[in-house]
Amino acid sequence: MSSAPIARPRTAIVVVAAGSGTRLGADAPKAFVGIDAHTILRHALRGVLAASPAQIVIVVPGDRVGDARTEVDEAVTESATADGASRRDLVSVVAGGDTRQQSVAAGLDAVWPDVEFVLVHDAARALTPPEVFARVQSALEAGRDAVLPVLPVVDTVKRVAGEEVIAPVDRSELAAAQTPQGFRRDVLFAAMAEADGDHTDDAALVQAAGHAVVTVPGDERGFKITTPADLERARGILRGDHAPASAAGPRRAGASAGVAVPRVGIGTDVHAFGGEGDLWLAGLHWPGETALHGHSDGDAVAHAIVDALLAAAGLGDIGLHFGTDQPQYAGAHAAAFLERTRVLVAEAGFAISNVSVQVQARRPRFADRRVEAERVLSQALGAPVSVSATTTDGLGFTGTGEGVAAFAVAVVIPAAVRGRAS
Numbered sequence: 001m002s003s004a005p006i007a008r009p010r011t012a013i014v015v016v017a018a019g020s021g022t023r024l025g026a027d028a029p030k031a032f033v034g035i036d037a038h039t040i041l042r043h044a045l046r047g048v049l050a051a052s053p054a055q056i057v058i059v060v061p062g063d064r065v066g067d068a069r070t071e072v073d074e075a076v077t078e079s080a081t082a083d084g085a086s087r088r089d090l091v092s093v094v095a096g097g098d099t100r101q102q103s104v105a106a107g108l109d110a111v112w113p114d115v116e117f118v119l120v121h122d123a124a125r126a127l128t129p130p131e132v133f134a135r136v137q138s139a140l141e142a143g144r145d146a147v148l149p150v151l152p153v154v155d156t157v158k159r160v161a162g163e164e165v166i167a168p169v170d171r172s173e174l175a176a177a178q179t180p181q182g183f184r185r186d187v188l189f190a191a192m193a194e195a196d197g198d199h200t201d202d203a204a205l206v207q208a209a210g211h212a213v214v215t216v217p218g219d220e221r222g223f224k225i226t227t228p229a230d231l232e233r234a235r236g237i238l239r240g241d242h243a244p245a246s247a248a249g250p251r252r253a254g255a256s257a258g259v260a261v262p263r264v265g266i267g268t269d270v271h272a273f274g275g276e277g278d279l280w281l282a283g284l285h286w287p288g289e290t291a292l293h294g295h296s297d298g299d300a301v302a303h304a305i306v307d308a309l310l311a312a313a314g315l316g317d318i319g320l321h322f323g324t325d326q327p328q329y330a331g332a333h334a335a336a337f338l339e340r341t342r343v344l345v346a347e348a349g350f351a352i353s354n355v356s357v358q359v360q361a362r363r364p365r366f367a368d369r370r371v372e373a374e375r376v377l378s379q380a381l382g383a384p385v386s387v388s389a390t391t392t393d394g395l396g397f398t399g400t401g402e403g404v405a406a407f408a409v410a411v412v413i414p415a416a417v418r419g420r421a422s
Contacts, residue, residue, distance in 0.1 A: 104192070118183050305357055
């Protein structure tokens, strides 16, 4: 018995899958390259079909329309519940153009006239979870004209000319754009009709037409598969080399299926005094204090935090990622370690919840700079860091002033949980 048809949806999702994938170095258009047993397009359709029911228009190279229809049939069958037959009626495949903007226009031509909202999604962001689609949809339904999912920029950014660094860039004003990008239908159609030349993405096109674009949180799994390294990253996530890409996230022994739980890591570090120059500790410069000895600046506090986070995310220890065989970290300060660790943890599918670190040392005196240290460490890590300090009553190497010890506890949570709470 056939199921009752799904009510005509208010939203259309245009899936752009017409790219050649030159940088991927494959012998097929990017969307038809395999991640595992299935193609990039097939994985992208899983996320799209798991979102709220919508009209779905898939844009592919002209000679791949038949292949795409086969992918659609298999994906719809795989995702089918009681309404599976009706969902197939919501999906169509069209041929794209020579540029991305032309391909988007071809997809828009197939959108039903009574659709209110349009989401444009790159198939190359094949692991984007349905929660991102939901956040974009919710913002549109709340009255926004244009919505862009973004992630904060965590790397240090420089403006360069040739080989010369010109100036640093304030990353607090930067964000990495993802898809799906959502729009009121009339806004996107008007902007497309008025477009003067190509734009980097659909949000830029709409913004150029004078409309405000608002942001919602993206997801680390929504990275774009562009290079062979990106493809290997996607394969690793699907194999489980990193944290699971499903919303369930990691599970503790005995936990109910689908219940995501926090993970806790412990880190310690010890450094002796005797380095060159002034002391750097807890991300702060301590003029006049003797430096700690180490491959970098010997910041035991930052290093303990790194070890705790790596342990919580199941990524090994600081020596694996920041060892003496990596000259770029020679003399590096806390921010370089913490910012890189933040990226590693995110790539593994986790968000940092908080970190607590205790310093054991006879000097320097932390009381006057504890709040400053917390601010600097939290800013570099993108998560709250609390700092405490104590002495050991003259006992041991810290008590005699020979060095500094630090002990950290870190909590990370599956990124999907953070996304649902946003």
